[in-house]
Amino acid sequence: MNEADIAASIERLMRRVDYYLHCELDEEYDHDRPDSARVQLEAALRQELLRAGAIAMMSAAVSTASDRNDAEGDKSIA
Structure with missing residues (x-):
């Protein structure tokens, strides 16, 4: 998550x-x-934690794919 998302x-x-x-x-x-109100607050907290987790998972997947592509690119150049 970047600063704006946070x-x-x-x-x-x-x-x-x-x-x-x-x-x-x-x-x-x-x-x-x-x-x-407490139920709504708890639901909002859960939603934000799930959103943060989803963003982290997507970031990790993109990073892994990017690293894999970089490694494959290095092999094709050699």
Whole structure:
């Protein structure tokens, strides 16, 4: 993940955190909703972790393919 991807992930998560904290800290808020806010926050965390994992897997696959192509190119030149 590059810096822009990380910043975007953090921003998405912080929106969920802000909502969750609002539900927990607002004394007048209906306290049935913090549970749903917590579920949404957990889902957002899972989604971002899965996204980061998918990006890492794709980066590794591209890097491996690139390394393999470079090695094959070196053999064809020799």
